[in-house]
Amino acid sequence: MNVEELSGLPPGALEHFRDEGIEELYPPQAEAVEAGILEGDSLVAAVPTASGKTMIAALSMLSAVQRGGKALYIVPLRALASEKKAEFDAYEEFGVTTGVTTGNYESTDEWLATKDLIVATSEKVDSLVRNGADWLSDLTCVVSDEVHLIDDRNRGPTLEVTLAKLRELNPGLQTVALSATVGNADEIADWLEADLVDTDWRPIDLQMGVHYGNALEFHDGSTREVPVEGSEKQEAALVRDILQEGGSSLVFVSSRRNAEAAARRLSQVSSRELTDEERSKLSELADDIRNVSDTETSKDLADCVERGAAFHHAGLASEHRTLVEDAFRDRLLKMISATPTLAAGVNTPARRVIVRDWRRFDPTAGGMSPLDVLEVHQMMGRAGRPGLDPYGEAVLLANSHDEREELFERYVWGEPEPVRSKLAAEPALRTHVLATIASGFARTREGLLEFMQATLYASQSTEGSRLESVTDDVLEYLESNDFIEREGGASTAGSTETDQTVEAATDAFVSASELTEDSDAGSDGAQAADSAAVDLTATSLGHTVSRLYLDPMTAAEIVHGLESADDRPTALGLYQLISRTPDMYELYLRSGEDETFGELFYEREPELLGDAPSEYEDARFEDWLASLKTGKLLEDWADEQDEDRLTDEYKIGPGDLRGKVDTAEWLLGAAESLANEIGSEWTVAVREARARVEHGVREELLELVSVRGVGRKRARQLYDVGIEGPADLRTADKGVVLAVLKGEKTAANILENAGREDPSMDGVEPRTDLEGVEVRTDRGGSRATTDGNGGTDEPDDDQASLGDF
DNA sequence: TTTGCGGCCATATAGACAGCATGTC
DNA sequence: CTATATGGCCGCAAA
The missing domain is CATH 3.40.50.300 (P-loop containing nucleotide triphosphate hydrolases)
Structure with missing residues (x-):
């Protein structure tokens, strides 16, 4: 099939493809077109990597835009989001705009609402659904890249649930799922009510x-x-x-x-x-x-x-x-x-x-x-x-x-494995059941189970009772942690008539009023007629947890930890607390380290929040120590230890360190919101611990690092010559500033960012003698004889106890 | 005595999304 | 229960 034969694309699109050197469609692409992707029909394309999947996505999305719609492209990795964004940016040529939104990219709702194509990670889409982004209901086409990842134990359920929700939100939504060749592409197609293109064809x-x-x-x-x-x-x-x-x-x-x-x-x-x-x-x-x-x-x-x-x-x-x-x-x-x-x-x-x-x-x-x-x-x-x-x-x-x-x-010669839904795993359900209730997709236990029917899991499982019983366990958990409330009916499945009559007497009025409300929830209508329906509502805390995108178990751990603190929690206490939640990927203990961290545990036990498991509970105690290790890593980072030293000491890569710090930042941000929510008095301590881990500095540098252009290293050097904050930067001797910051441009920039009126460094000589200025000696004066970074690498932790009196 | 090498044993083992509000050295 | 590469350590032999 020739590109020229395609219809329904924005004017200029064909020309664009021709300029790209695309004339003839690859056979899978032609099949996809014949299956109706240009007319808004859904499709599952199970084709090998590099055989033109992106083109199938592009054709679907562009024709959707041409019909006045809006398309979403879901990717599994942030790096892929930027890759796709760069690719789709070329469509701007003919007026089709693209926006990206991932956890660390900027994204305001209004801004995204103006874009034709949006690229996002599955978690981000899930989060947008939870937060009720308005433009989601404008979507007419959704593309899910690498959809076989539904099989992934950790992240698969998110994709699965998100697709189900988008489809429920927008009836008639064109769903284009791109998959590697898998054993059961037909099942995925059935689930998504889509046509199937399943081929091994490759361009080379x-x-x-x-x-x-x-x-x-x-x-x-x-x-x-x-x-x-x-x-x-x-x-x-x-x-x-x-x-x-x-x-x-x-x-x-x-x-x-x-x-x-x-x-x-x-x-x-x-x-x-x-x-x-x-x-x-x-x-x-x-x-x-x-x-x-x-x-x-x-x-x-x-x-x-x-x-x-x-x-x-x-x-x-x-x-x-x-x-x-x-x-x-x-x-x-x-x-x-x-x-x-x-x-x-x-x-x-x-x-x-x-x-x-x-x-x-x-x-x-x-x-x-x-x-x-x-x-x-x-x-x-x-x-x-x-x-x-x-x-x-x-x-x-x-x-x-x-x-x-x-x-x-x-x-x-072997066939790839089939994709199997992992939704019934409890950790996944914990999160998604809460989100489903909090964002109003289900208001009753029955509505919830019916929503589950729209997932791949339901279409694959032979015995539906498994999902039902795990769901009930999860509801039990969510209720006992005050994330949801259950009313009416009986509290568990399989309740008897007699149970219900007792409850019905008190709850009859509530159920009756829910009946009318349920009619606009659509799918719940059928169940609402059943007077035994269990009403589910998220508590205020539950809503917060869902919007923060936390695993409920993480939130529970943080809440309990904060509530158990009688005194102001220390940074280590908070770092260990977030490190023991399921949202923090744990560092594990190497052999011999159980002893090292066992000692650290006895030393710092008073700082840790909540009750440590007994030492005789082997596995749980090990976990506790492992999170102490992660917490200690974060503390060391916030104590200004060198990246080099940390990666060496903890035997991790630079990427791991940054990942940990990143996660800690996120979790402590969430912890601050939770602290607010439960009226904890320790919000400030949490905020400070977060700021310290974000910049990798001790408390006394927090003011300095708030100046743009000043990070942990420059801040320390400035502090050591007596400059403690933006105010000092505005009045400090320029020669001193220049001596510390080296480059004239850097120095001038920083002074400007600190709000100094005359930041220019023209004609300023760096002070070579730092005698005349106030030099900090309370942390070991050798620092002040700064001639770079050599020589002063002596571990800072020896001074930790001296620093904060 | 020092240096170099082979053999044996102990040890360790992949990946990475999210809130919110702005910007490293 | 499954494998494999690496690094430390040891003993031996050559320099």
């Missing part, structure tokens, strides 16, 4: 094979000699082999450490094939990487990059990841070894994909378990760059004849 050929010994054997029977020389590893031979043809490679491994080790080893291979120009560009890139953060990880990565290779995993800071991904796409980096992050993330195609480790450690399985076929297919799908490579190659590594057979069976 994908050769799948297994390397064993000195030979690479492909699924079509062809083979290729790839001899392993000397003591080199299989992957080294494969990387070298394809590099000599000018192709890049992507090696998937099972752990971060493996990724780093492989990159180090393989950089010896890539290093041999670099031109001088590439070398100099790579060395610039390496400098950029070192500048991102002053940590071991950063240095190791830079060292590899200089030689044309890189590793990629979640321990990297996001800037690291972006730099590496971009350089790889620009063909500057020849090889990346990665954990599965890369398979699900932004588009980073390579000529040859090597899936080295196909087993992964899984403690729940008691050891190593094979990767899902779906997952391996996602990795293999990264092979082949459209327009650049004649074909892509995906290679698995075997070290025995038997393993080679197994790999062919399992991954080359």
Whole structure:
């Protein structure tokens, strides 16, 4: 089908596609058009990566906009949101505007309401639904990218529930779900009442094979000699082999450490094939990487990059990841070894994909378990760059004849697993049941269960009673924690007639009045006739929790923690409190650390909020210590310890540290709202702890870091020469300021931001003798002889007790 | 005595969304 | 119950 034949798109769109070099639709795209996506029909497209899914989405959304509608594109990752936004921005050319909204991007409702296309993460959409964003009811088309993630235990239910809610909110909503090829795309299509396009077609050929010994054997029977020389590893031979043809490679491994080790080893291979120009560009890139953060990880990565290779995993800071991904796409980096992050993330195609480790450690399985076929297919799908490579190659590594057979069976010829809803898991239900009640999607237990009928879970489960009983458990939990109230009927399922008659006497009036109200809730109408209906309402606290996007269990923990505090909670107390909630991804204890943190526990026990589990309850006590470890990490960060030191001491990557800090910021912000809600007297303590973790500073620097351009390091240096806040910056000796801040521009900017009237640094000489000014000596005077950052790296914690008297 | 290397044992193991109100070194 | 890479440690042999 030719692009010219498409109708119903905004004027100028066809021209745009032509300019992009798109003339003929790929067969799956043509099928999608025939299925009616241009007329607003729903569709599930289960097609391989890089076979034009985005075009299917674009056609659906643009035709919806042309009909006067508005479209939403749901992505699983923030990084993908920006990637898609950049892609859709090109439509501005013909007047179609795009907005993004994710947790850390700006987003005002009014602003989004004016956009034609909106890109958002599934959690953000869920949050928008909970907060009742008006423009949601204007949507006429929703695209859900990577919809197979519904299978994900943690985040799948959010996507599932969100899609169900959007569809209930907007009857007739065009739903376009894009999925990897999965075992049961037809079930998803049934659920969404959509047509199905299910195909293995790819624009460039994908050769799948297994390397064993000195030979690479492909699924079509062809083979290729790839001899392993000397003591080199299989992957080294494969990387070298394809590099000599000018192709890049992507090696998937099972752990971060493996990724780093492989990159180090393989950089010896890539290093041999670099031109001088590439070398100099790579060395610039390496400098950029070192500048991102002053940590071991950063240095190791830079060292590899200089030689044309890189590793990629979640321990990297996001800037690291972006730099590496971009350089790889620009063909500057020849090889990346990665954990599965890369398979699900932004588009980073390579000529040859090597899936080295196909087993992964899984403690729940008691050891190593094979990767899902779906997952391996996602990795293999990264092979082949459209327009650049004649074909892509995906290679698995075997070290025995038997393993080679197994790999062919399992991954080359094997079918991917079906997608299974994980909604019935209690943690997921806790959150979504509360949200469903709080945002008015269900007002009775029966209405709630009926809403659940609209989920994939219901369409897949054979015994509906499971969902019902878990739902009742969850309702029980929510009620006992004061998030919801239940009235009328009986409090649990399976109640008898006699129970009801007793209750009915007192609740008859309430039920009758609810009857009329229910009629505008639509779906509840049928149940309302049943006098035994249990009315569900969210309490004020429940509403807050739902809007804050907290797991109810997190909220309960925080509320209890704050209520149990007799004295003003310390920062550590609050940090440990949020670290033990399910919304904080825990650092686990390494061997030997149970002792270290056991000691810390006895030392700081009075600061911790709530009751510690008994030491004899092994598992729970371990968890408690693990959250103490996370809390201590946050305290150290807020005590101005160097990033380098923290990543080293806690054996985490810079990305992990930032992730923890980020989460802590979010949870403490939420904790402040909760403190307000329950009338706790500790809101100020919470706010201060949050501010400290946000900027990574001690209390005395909080004023300084509020000045734009001043972060934790500059603030400390200013403080050490006696400048304690914006007011001091306005009156301070410019020579002193300049001596501390180095650059004239920086100094002038900061003075301006502090509100100084004459910020200019023209003609100001940095003071070399800081004798004449008030120098802080109470924290160890050596700091004042500042000549950079060397020398004064002595741990600050020794002074912690001196600092706050 | 020092240095280098192989073998053995212990150890550790992927990922990352969200509120709210503004901006690092 | 399953695997595998790494790093520390030890003992041995060569320098």
